[in-house]
Amino acid sequence: MKEQKIWLSPPHMGGSELKYIQNAFDTNWISQYGSNIDEFEECLENYLGNNSFVTALSSGTAAIHLALKLLNVEEGDIVICQSFTFVATANPILYLKAVPVFVDSEADTWNMCPNALEDAIKSSLQKGKKPKAIITVSLYGMPFKADEILEISRKYEVPVIEDSAEALGSRYKGQLSGTFGDLSVISFNGNKIITTSGGGILVSKNEDYKNRALFLATQAKENKEYYSHSEQGYNYRISNILAGIGIGQMEILNERIDQKRQNHDFYREKIAQIENIELFSEPDDDFYSNYWLNTILIKKESGTSKEEVRKKFSENNIETRYLWKPMHLQPLYCAYDFFGNDLSGTLFDNGLCLPSGTNLTEGCKDRIAKVLENLW
Structure with a gap:
């Protein structure tokens, strides 16, 4: 008889997730509103520290898209992106009709090479186009060389989007991944270290970013008694059920x-x-x-x-x-x-x-x- 399949990285439930899911059913908050969402965001803010503000979303890809929006990336803008990554890191650049410029890895961490990054920025500046953002990744859970990348970011005044989709719980010099970027992203897809089935978060360093991300993630609905929309929004909020799974998963992180x-x-x-x-x-x-x-x-x-x-x-x-x-x-x-x-x-x-x-x-x-x- 064939032996049981050994999977690469399957979901692993702890058991307490069910009580938070049941709470969503008991209160009848099963969509994109409910106490589980607030509690999940609070759990993550407490875990990450460093004055982190968390917006829980439908995926890490949605979080990258909103990060680019918050940095006012528009059609024709240059966004520098780590080449060695999953396609979800880069695709949101195309969503906005911006222009990706890809940067190679260095041998120590397999993440963005600081020297190649600086070459890419200089080349863009020589063409008269200052990059709008740098997307760097912590691949397979390994933190990127934050000191070197952030030094270049500050030197050229180009903000960093930190894609730590795979790196929840990783640290660089004692600081948690997901807290280095001007905006940071973590994924809770089914194969990640903990999961919400599908989901992700956008981590920001100020509450204005969080509030703006929440506004865009809920169809940019204005605070009126009727449905009023002055700009394009997205259906990117996590559901109360999935957030409940996330709370239970955080207990065993x-x-x-x-x-x-x-x-x-x-x-x-x-x-x-x-x-x-x-x-x-x-x-x-x-x-x-x-x-x-x-x-x-x-x-x-x-x-x-x-x-x-x-x-x-x-x-x-x-x-x-x-x-x-x-x-x-x-x-x-x-x-x-x-x-x-x-x-x-x-x-x-x-x-x-x-x-x-x-x-x-x-x-x-x-x-x-x-x-x-x-x-x-």
């Missing part, structure tokens, strides 16, 4: 972070014995990753491709996945400017994501270890 990091310890121990694989890990003590996904690089000298490794896992009913294909290599985005040496392309060519669910049992780990041990 620290436990989930510990479980993710224990998964990384497991992989580090196993992969240390395999010379043909390199495990992506924190470069130094400044970085504390939630290790949302554990990722590996298959060394070129191994003579084995990422596809061969993926197939061997698949034959054992274990899900793995390629690393994100960089935006500058995507058909949708390949015509836009790109700055860097294509390190992200090399990572894509040789990398793989391994199962990293917080519900991995010892039996699951034994099966994964057996595949790793028999790759060569």
Whole structure:
């Protein structure tokens, strides 16, 4: 009989989510209003600290879109974006008919390269176009080099949108991811470290941004006795039911972070014995990753491709996945400017994501270890 599937990063409920969902049903607030939404936002503001103001939304993508709107990005404006990421980071730029300019990764964190970022800004300025925003990502839970990126942001007076969709609970020099950007984004999609099924938040540093985001996320409905709209809005608010799931999930967030990091310890121990694989890990003590996904690089000298490794896992009913294909290599985005040496392309060519669910049992780990041990 075929063994049970081991998924990459499945949802993992704690149990208390049901009482908050029941509250939504009992009070009949099941749409985009209700006490769960307020409580969820308050939980996150308390967790993040740093005078964070949180707006709970339908997705992380919606949060990026609203962040760009809050920074007054319009048609023809330049937005600099990390290339090595999921497409949801970049798509909102096109929503606004702005122009993405993509920046490569650096080797320590796989996130935005400060040198390539500065080259991109200088190039834009030489063309007479000052970028409106920088979107940097904390990929797979690894924080970006915040000191260097923010220094460049301040130097050229270009605000930062921090896409920490994958990095809730990660820290850089002790400060939580999601609190570095002028505006920041966290996702609660079904595969994230905690989930609301579908959902995300926009984190801002002032209450005016929060209020403006809430206005835009609820169809830009003006405060009148009738439906009055003077500008375009969006249906981006989270529902009271999903916010209830989020409250329950926040109660177990620290436990989930510990479980993710224990998964990384497991992989580090196993992969240390395999010379043909390199495990992506924190470069130094400044970085504390939630290790949302554990990722590996298959060394070129191994003579084995990422596809061969993926197939061997698949034959054992274990899900793995390629690393994100960089935006500058995507058909949708390949015509836009790109700055860097294509390190992200090399990572894509040789990398793989391994199962990293917080519900991995010892039996699951034994099966994964057996595949790793028999790759060569």
